[in-house]
Amino acid sequence: MARHRGRGVATINYPIGMNLGGDPSQALVHSNPTGKFTVALSSIDLGQGMKSVTRQICAETLGIPVEDVYVDTADSDTGPHCMGSFASRGTHRVGNAVMAAAREARAVMMEAAAEELEVDPGDLETDGRGSIHVKGAPHRAISVRDVAIAAQFRQGKTISGRGIFLVPLSDVNPETGEMSPATCYAHACQIVDLEVDDETGEVTVLKMTSAYELGRAINPKLVEQQLVGGSWMGMSHALFETPEPYYPDTREGPRDFNEYLMPGPGDICPHDIVVLERPAPDGPFGAKGPGEMCANPSLPAIANAIYDAVGVRIDELPITPEKVLRALKVRGRPEAPPRVR
Amino acid sequence: MLEMRKDIFADERADNLKEVGQPTQRQDMLGHVTGTSAYYDDHRFANLLHLKILRSPHAHARIRSIDDAAASRAPGVKRIIRAADVPVNLNTLLSLIQFGKDDEPSLATDVVRYKGEPILGVVATSERAAREALELVRISYDPLPAVFDVEEALKPGAVSVNPVYPKNTFEYHGKYDHQKLRFGAVEQAFAQADFVSEERYQMSPIEHAPTETNGSIAVPDTNGRFTVYTSTQALFFSLDTSAKINAMPSNQLHFIGGTVGGGFGGKVDTLTEPLAILAARLTGAPVRYRLSRHEEMQFGSPRGAERIYVKDGVMRDGRIVARQVRAYFDAGAYTRLSSYAVVKCVAHIPGPYTIPNVHADVFCVFTNRTPATAMRGFGVTALDFALECQMDKDAVAIGMDPLEFRLLNAYRDGDMKAHRREAKNCALIECAQVAAEKANWPLRDEFRKMSSKKDGGAERAGVADRTRMSTPAAPVRTGTSAPQRVTYERPAGSTSPPPIQSTPPATPPAGSTHGVRRFSSVFGTRRR
Numbered sequence: 077m078a079r080h081r082g083r084g085v086a087t088i089n090y091p092i093g094m095n096l097g098g099d100p101s102q103a104l105v106h107s108n109p110t111g112k113f114t115v116a117l118s119s120i121d122l123g124q125g126m127k128s129v130t131r132q133i134c135a136e137t138l139g140i141p142v143e144d145v146y147v148d149t150a151d152s153d154t155g156p157h158c159m160g161s162f163a164s165r166g167t168h169r170v171g172n173a174v175m176a177a178a179r180e181a182r183a184v185m186m187e188a189a190a191e192e193l194e195v196d197p198g199d200l201e202t203d204g205r206g207s208i209h210v211k212g213a214p215h216r217a218i219s220v221r222d223v224a225i226a227a228q229f230r231q232g233k234t235i236s237g238r239g240i241f242l243v244p245l246s247d248v249n250p251e252t253g254e255m256s257p258a259t260c261y262a263h264a265c266q267i268v269d270l271e272v273d274d275e276t277g278e279v280t281v282l283k284m285t286s287a288y289e290l291g292r293a294i295n296p297k298l299v300e301q302q303l304v305g306g307s308w309m310g311m312s313h314a315l316f317e318t319p320e321p322y323y324p325d326t327r328e329g330p331r332d333f334n335e336y337l338m339p340g341p342g343d344i345c346p347h348d349i350v351v352l353e354r355p356a357p358d359g360p361f362g363a364k365g366p367g368e369m370c371a372n373p374s375l376p377a378i379a380n381a382i383y384d385a386v387g388v389r390i391d392e393l394p395i396t397p398e399k400v401l402r403a404l405k406v407r408g409r410p411e412a413p414p415r416v417r
Numbered sequence: 418m419l420e421m422r423k424d425i426f427a428d429e430r431a432d433n434l435k436e437v438g439q440p441t442q443r444q445d446m447l448g449h450v451t452g453t454s455a456y457y458d459d460h461r462f463a464n465l466l467h468l469k470i471l472r473s474p475h476a477h478a479r480i481r482s483i484d485d486a487a488a489s490r491a492p493g494v495k496r497i498i499r500a501a502d503v504p505v506n507l508n509t510l511l512s513l514i515q516f517g518k519d520d521e522p523s524l525a526t527d528v529v530r531y532k533g534e535p536i537l538g539v540v541a542t543s544e545r546a547a548r549e550a551l552e553l554v555r556i557s558y559d560p561l562p563a564v565f566d567v568e569e570a571l572k573p574g575a576v577s578v579n580p581v582y583p584k585n586t587f588e589y590h591g592k593y594d595h596q597k598l599r600f601g602a603v604e605q606a607f608a609q610a611d612f613v614s615e616e617r618y619q620m621s622p623i624e625h626a627p628t629e630t631n632g633s634i635a636v637p638d639t640n641g642r643f644t645v646y647t648s649t650q651a652l653f654f655s656l657d658t659s660a661k662i663n664a665m666p667s668n669q670l671h672f673i674g675g676t677v678g679g680g681f682g683g684k685v686d687t688l689t690e691p692l693a694i695l696a697a698r699l700t701g702a703p704v705r706y707r708l709s710r711h712e713e714m715q716f717g718s719p720r721g722a723e724r725i726y727v728k729d730g731v732m733r734d735g736r737i738v739a740r741q742v743r744a745y746f747d748a749g750a751y752t753r754l755s756s757y758a759v760v761k762c763v764a765h766i767p768g769p770y771t772i773p774n775v776h777a778d779v780f781c782v783f784t785n786r787t788p789a790t791a792m793r794g795f796g797v798t799a800l801d802f803a804l805e806c807q808m809d810k811d812a813v814a815i816g817m818d819p820l821e822f823r824l825l826n827a828y829r830d831g832d833m834k835a836h837r838r839e840a841k842n843c844a845l846i847e848c849a850q851v852a853a854e855k856a857n858w859p860l861r862d863e864f865r866k867m868s869s870k871k872d873g874g875a876e877r878a879g880v881a882d883r884t885r886m887s888t889p890a891a892p893v894r895t896g897t898s899a900p901q902r903v904t905y906e907r908p909a910g911s912t913s914p915p916p917i918q919s920t921p922p923a924t925p926p927a928g929s930t931h932g933v934r935r936f937s938s939v940f941g942t943r944r945r
Contacts, residue, residue: 085858086805087823087849089769090797096757097514118652121445122680128443136436147444150652150675160651162685162791204435248760250590253598253777254837257764263844265820265852285856289844292430293421297440300419309681309793318621319719324565324747326476326532326786331711336624349419350851354426354844354869361437362430368794375798376805380819383809391806392619 077275081282082385086377087265090369091258092356093165098245101165102156103173105134105181106236111206111224113138113181115147118155119170124367125298126166130174132294133360137178138185139202140220156238164262164365167294171360172241180237185220188227188235192218260356262364263289266307266373272385274404277397279315279382281345286373289352291364296351302366303349310374312339315395425847445676454676456629457646458707462636466495468696468706469547471537471554472716473529476785477563477576480527480536484555488539491553493546495700498538500524503695504664509752510686513657518588520581521751521788523662523691528561530578530750531787533716540696540704563785567724567745570782578750578783587748587756587781594780596763598742600835601774603730606739610730612814615741618727618803622747623720624713625792629678631717632707633689635697638671643694647674650684662691663698670694682791686718686753721747721755721789723762723799727807730774735817735825739774740767744800746781749788754795756781761796764836768804769845770826771877775835824849824864831874839878843869 093099104116115134121127127147135142149155158170183197189208190197193216201211202220209217227233246256266286272279284307293299316337319329330336355362375393383389388403423432432438448454485497500506500522507519525536537554541547564576570585577583586594607613633647649655652672660667677684689706696704708717723746730739744762748755759781766777794801812822824846832840846869853860 083856083858084809085820085823085849085852086801086808087769087820087827087845088801088805089828089843089845090794091761091764094757094761096516096760097511118675120650120652120675120677120680122650122677122684125443127445128441131444132436132439132441136434139435142436142439142441150673152652152656152670152672155652157653158651160649160654160685161680162650162682163795248590248596248763250593251597251599252837253596253600253763253835255760255764256838257761257836260842261769263769263848265845265848267852267856267858269856285852287422287848287851287855289848292437294437295439295441296419296421298443303419306793313621313623313798317623317626319624319714320622320722320786323619323621323722324567324784326565329715330624331714333626333710336626336714338626347418348855350855351419351421352425352844352847352851353421353423353430354842354847355430356842361434368797372794372798372801373805375802376809379802379806380809389806389810391617393621393802 079271079273080385081269081271082381082383083267083269084377084380084384085265085267086373086380088369088373089261089263090164090372092168092260092262092364093243093258094163095243095246095257098242099159099165099169100240100242101158101169101173103170103177103239104156104236105174105177106234107181107185107224109224109228111144111219111221113140113145115145115174116155117147117149117158117170118152119149119158119166120161121149122161124166124302125295126161126170128298129167129294130170133171134174134178136361137175138182139204141204141206144206144220164367164369166367167363167365168359169241171294171363173239175360176239176241177237180239181235184227184233184235185223188231188233189218189223191231192223192226259358260291260364262291262366262369264369264373266377268374268377268381270378270381270385272382272400274386277400277404279395279400281311281378283345284347286347287350287352288366288370289354290366291356291359292353292362293351294361294363299351299366300349303370304347306370307347307374308339308344310371311378313371314375314378314393318394422851425851456676456678457634457648457674458632460634460646462634462703464702466540466542466696466700466702466704467544467547468538468540468693468704469544469551470535471551473525473532473534473536475529475558475560476532477561478529478558479561480525480529481557481559483537485537487553488550491546491550493542494539494550495542496540496696498524498540498692498696498699500526502699503662505662508658508662510658510754511757513654517752517756518581520579531785533787534750538692538696540700565784565786567747567782567784570784571780578785582783585783587752595778596759598763598766598775598777598835603739603741603774603776606774607730610738611733612731613728614810614814615726615728616807616810618725618806620723620799620802622722622789623792625681625683627679627681627683630708630710630713631684631688632705633693634703634705635690635693636703637697637701642669642671643697644671644673645690645694647672647690648677648684649674649687649690650677650680654685655687655690658687659690659694663694681793682720682795683717686790688717716787718753718788718790720792721749723747725799725803727803729807729811731811731815733815735815735822737770737772737811737826740772742766742777744779746779747786747789748781748783749786750783751788752781753788753790755789758791758796762800765797765800767835768801769828771828771832772826820849820853820858821860821864824867829869829871829873832877833879840873845869
């Protein structure tokens with residue numbers, strides 16, 4: 077009767093986006109007459125931060141402060157087509173579309189500014205704080221607000237832009253499976269430390285240590301939220317959840333959160349996270365997407381750590397105390413389980 | 418705690434950005450923390466009606482008769498909706514991208530194929546009135562035998578679940594009951610491997626468990642349009658699916674969403690919008706259709722379970738020379754998106770490792786359970802579980818550190834992947850090194866010095882080149898108990914895989930050289 081500690085690891089990669097039917101998203105960007113910009117999308121914010129990520133990408137591309145951009149989503153009358161928020165595609169696909177739209181809008185903004193300052197647009201730059209000035213001569217400047225007013229009321233220009241990003245359809249070879257499933261991949265490695273109680277079969281995850289490579293963290297706080305939540309979901313998948321506990325037998329399905337087991341606050345463990353950025357050549361500022369892949373390594377890393385702790389392999393999810401005890405019974409309780417490492 | 422390692426890959430990245438990379442507070446934070454963000458169900462309408470659905474109590478049964486006379490006279494009931502009321506009752510979600518055949522009714526007609534399948538709807542002045550009316554509907558069933566196990570479903574004589582796919586498998590390329598992956602020659606490699614092991618992995622279904630259950634409100638607008646407030650994860654996907662089922666032009670629908678209480682893949686299926694719109698059309702009133710928690714748990718589509726067999730051939734020096742995967746995706750009674758997950762799974766095999774011989778057959782199988790759908794990691798989560806557990810077992814079998822074993826086999830820039838595309842922009846090695854350092858997982862020097870940017874390509878790059886090679890079998894090393902000295906850097910030529918017969922020449926992907934042009938409102942013109 078003892079608690080055994082174990083450590084397990086998993087390394088994974090994850091494709092960004094889907095391409096089965098072609099994978100497009102569009103964006104529209106326009107300024108109001110006082111230099112505040114709206115991004116119109118039909119993309120969905122599921123809580124992951126779609127609005128915030130696209131807002132930062134738009135502000136960066138336009139060269140204006142983030143407070144001067146508002147993202148409006150999702151209204152099918154005003155927002156142009158987007159495939160949807162799934163397949164870890166939001167940051168990459170929609171981000172690229174917003175970037176393209178913002179570039180087009182920026183070009184008009186710089187032309188309008190050049191006309192007001194009587195210089196060549198190529199000689200101008202934005203300062204990121206709401207002003208446009210001649211390169212090397214910050215005093216020869218005009219505010220984005222004044223440019224917008226001039227464009228609307230004097231020059232008759234629309235400071236607006238359209239953007240689309242499309243990963244074309246890739247057919248799949250029926251004989252070999254040859255295909256182009258994705259243009260870039262995120263990566264992760266997770267190490268899990270846990271404890272297995274050989275009397276109760278209970279598994280307690282003590283610590284997670286992970287490295288994730290995401291291309292570019294557009295907003296590190298939103299990335300952290302995804303990574304922490306995803307690992308929790310992976311842990312829950314590995315140890316707790318299922319609507320069919322005796323799958324493929326269909327009996328005993330839970331009906332609500334009293335019957336559907338999920339980890340509670342006491343089951344959450346410390347998680348050391350490191351983020352790496354190897355920019356994707358076709359990502360917006362190199363970004364890929366953290367959304368889905370962060371849930372994946374936890375499942376095998378936990379299963380491998382359980383083996384490291386007590387020497388049993390549970391290859392059927394979820395790894396419930398019942399399964400652990402049954403496996404220990406078959407194996408016999410080892411004095412010193414074989415070490416993996 | 419989150420730490421950014423800006424020093425790694427710094428040469429590939431400019432870090433002079435002003436807004437990108439900042440931990441800016443989310444645009445919608447204030448609304449979320451003050452409880453004022455408007456979700457679909459926060460919209461209020463006078464005279465709102467409520468749609469409730471009668472669901473099958475059987476996993477498989479023939480419907481003999483439906484008697485809804487008493488229900489239609491019940492207090493508060495405005496309308497009963499039956500299959501015959503649905504303009505285009507049969508649909509499949511991916512018909513929007515011309516993938517698969519229409520196989521799922523909005524409301525069952527003669528047969529129910531899973532417990533919980535919708536049969537009939539009641540539109541009433543309150544949810545309670547609708548629920549009570551449902552109690553009055555009398556349906557007589559002839560129960561039919563059902564099948565719940567993916568491999569049982571493939572046996573000759575098995576119960577046929579879905580008449581559109583009578584053999585219980587989705588049809589790929591008009592001729593196969595599975596999607597294939599063929600790269601190199603696994604059988605020869607297995608014959609020469611030092612260790613061969615085959616293991617079985619079984620995933621469990623998972624409920625997305627969003628805080629907000631699936632739902633929508635359809636509101637008749639002026640000029641024949643309908644405004645639909647929805648929890649969908651894919652606005653135009655749901656709009657176009659609803660337009661198809663209701664046989665309406667897409668511009669008669671105005672979808673509003675965008676703020677969703679958790680999706681995780683469970684809000685792509687357009688479970689509620691088509692019938693909410695139909696009910697609003699039939700009654701002329703706003704109609705809400707939202708799933709109860711019980712419905713969401715058991716009859717809203719779950720993550721499907723997969724059964725995966727993995728067979729690996731490994732050399733004592735740590736190289737994986739062959740990997741074979743046979744996997745069965747449990748789609749439940751109808752296709753929804755499982756057919757696509759199979760393709761995504763095939764593209765992911767053999768995981769982030771460079772393995773010269775890979776062979777896979779992946780099946781999308783129909784059973785008499787709630788149709789499965791997308792969930793975080795769709796098509797990949799299960800495979801990662803199977804492959805990464807397998808990697809651990811392989812490492813134990815050859816007495817190698819499991820992380821060093823992964824590093825040794827990790828894919829690198831310039832390598833050829835099994836789906837015949839060059840690996841680029843790799844970073845698996847660096848992630849493993851950084852995590853190991855952070856967790857004090859000891860790695861030997863050779864492994865700490867590895868790089869995704871070094872030593873890839875060359876003979877790891879080609880399909881045809883490698884398969885023409887006829888090198889002698891890799892030297893067999895002795896001693897399996899202690900960690901092996903491995904060939905870390907894998908210089909070109911010195912650690913080439915065992916001889917392999919020639920692979921079928923890489924032919925252009927089917928469909929790229931032929932096909933009819935079709936038009937889809939969502940995806941535009943495309944080849945097929």
